[in-house]
Amino acid sequence: MNLDWIHFYSGAVLLLILVGISQKRTPKRHIPIMISCFVLDLASVLYLEFTRDAVFEAYRRAPESIMQIHLFFAITTLVGYFVALPTGILLFKGRKHLRKFHKWNAMVFLIVRCGVFITSFWVHSKV
Numbered sequence: 001m002n003l004d005w006i007h008f009y010s011g012a013v014l015l016l017i018l019v020g021i022s023q024k025r026t027p028k029r030h031i032p033i034m035i036s037c038f039v040l041d042l043a044s045v046l047y048l049e050f051t052r053d054a055v056f057e058a059y060r061r062a063p064e065s066i067m068q069i070h071l072f073f074a075i076t077t078l079v080g081y082f083v084a085l086p087t088g089i090l091l092f093k094g095r096k097h098l099r100k101f102h103k104w105n106a107m108v109f110l111i112v113r114c115g116v117f118i119t120s121f122w123v124h125s126k127v
């Protein structure tokens with residue numbers, strides 16, 4: 001296991017996600033917090049790509065099962081964000097029937113985002 005500041009960053013974003021979810025009944029706070037989490041998570045992926053060649057590294061280590069699990073969690077997290085955005089916007093505009101779907105997506109999202117955080121301690125590159 002290899003620890004560096006990016007884990008603290010990822011853990012801090014995870015805490016912010018929990019804060020955002022705790023504000024789920026107050027869109028004025030919930031929406032900007034969740035969009036900020038999305039931007040912060042994307043920024044960390046871009047940072048890892050530009051400084052540690054993360055995509056190539058993931059491809060190179062794809063046969064490792066921990067990397068496969070990590071990639072599954074990471075890609076599903078991204079899908080979760082891309083589902084949350086439009087359903088959240090439509091929900092805000094009054095399409096209340098989407099609330100259940102938005103909520104289910106949120107539950108899956110939370111599990112896989114925690115999965116990204118936990119597995120990142122084992123797939124982390126030493127470069």
Ligand code: HEM
Pocket residue numbers: 021024025026027030031034035080081084085087088089091092099100102103105106107109110
């Ligand atoms: C991954 C990111 C997100 C997660 C995990 C999340 C999670 C949640 C959860 C758990 C609820 C409560 C659902 C319920 O109990 O019925 C909720 C409500 C809501 N979310 Fe999100 N959300 C996310 C992103 C967004 C975004 C990006 C937007 C808008 C652009 C948004 C807009 C809303 C709105 C409008 C509500 C309903 C608030 C109300 O009760 O009036 N969410 N969200």
